[in-house]
Amino acid sequence: MKYTVVSVDTGWIGELDGEHLIRPNFKVKELACNDGSDVILASSKLLDFVQSIRNIANTNININSFYRTAAYNSKIGGALKSKHKVGMACDMQVPSGLTVDSFAKIVEQVAGPNSGIGKYYKSNFVHLDVAKNGKRRWTD
Ligand SMILES: [Zn+2]
Numbered sequence: 001m002k003y004t005v006v007s008v009d010t011g012w013i014g015e016l017d018g019e020h021l022i023r024p025n026f027k028v029k030e031l032a033c034n035d036g037s038d039v040i041l042a043s044s045k046l047l048d049f050v051q052s053i054r055n056i057a058n059t060n061i062n063i064n065s066f067y068r069t070a071a072y073n074s075k076i077g078g079a080l081k082s083k084h085k086v087g088m089a090c091d092m093q094v095p096s097g098l099t100v101d102s103f104a105k106i107v108e109q110v111a112g113p114n115s116g117i118g119k120y121y122k123s124n125f126v127h128l129d130v131a132k133n134g135k136r137r138w139t140d
Helices: 044-057 070-075 100-111
Strands: 002-007 013-017 021-023 039-042 063-065 089-093 116-120 125-129 136-139
Touching: 021 044, 039 044, 044 089, 044 100, 044 125, 100 116, 100 125
Parallel strands: 002 039, 116 136
Antiparallel strands: 002 013, 063 089, 089 125, 116 125
């Protein structure tokens, strides 16, 4: 399946196959909205962060949710101003061998203070967004 990929920070737009490696360890299809739509908005800075997190954790990272269309986001009860809707947020499953806290430390190390990091203990994932709203931290 082909996707139209829009980089929200560099302005790059292109058509890429779902199997294309957009970063060394991440395929285009991993960023797609879970509703099956063929347009993907993605922050290049966030993709760089996710790749760096993967390199430091030195293990495979599963992306639960990256881009979400507005319709899908509201359907699943996402926040009205969710950064997933503009391709600036990524939910990463905690890799095996790590805890939510130890994984979030790696995320913090890579993303720095000007980021949003949410720790979800019940569902075992960490949300990272790169919206320029200053330092935001939360837990479920
Ligand atoms: Zn999220």
